[in-house]
Amino acid sequence: MDKLTPQNVEQEYMIQILLAKMQGIEVQILNSIGDWSISTRDVICIDSIYRIKSHELPITKEMWAMIGEEWKWAAMDEEGDVWFYKEKPYNTGECWHTDSWGYTLNILAIDTDRIDWRKSLTKRPEGV
Secondary structure: OOOOOOOOHHHHHHHHHHHHHHOOOOEEEEOOOOOEEEOOOOOOOOOOOEEEOEOOOOOOHHHHHOOOOOOOEEEEOOOOOEEEEOOOOEEOOOOEEOOOOOEEEOOOOOOOOOEOHHHOOEEOOOOO
16 A cells, blocks of 8 residues: 555644644644643544644744843743743753753743643754
């Protein structure tokens, strides 16, 4: 049998949803009242609307340019607050932590609605 390939954008997206589920990445489903909830079932329904829960913080290069160059990392805590770090923090399972005092609370408006805080570690882009 020949290898099947997606024939359009919709098919490609459904394949990405399936791969995300198989790889343990959170997938959300749009429910009947218009809210996103975690898709806990192992099946994918063709007529449902899904999205992959994002992991990187949506910080643009323009936003990074406004932040001092010493801040190399960003991560979100369980409460939804975004913090900047001078050194790469590590996830303790309860929060992001660094062994130095090189961190500060974010004051920029960043949409973290779809972000899983446990996987939110974002590195400053090169050259910014």
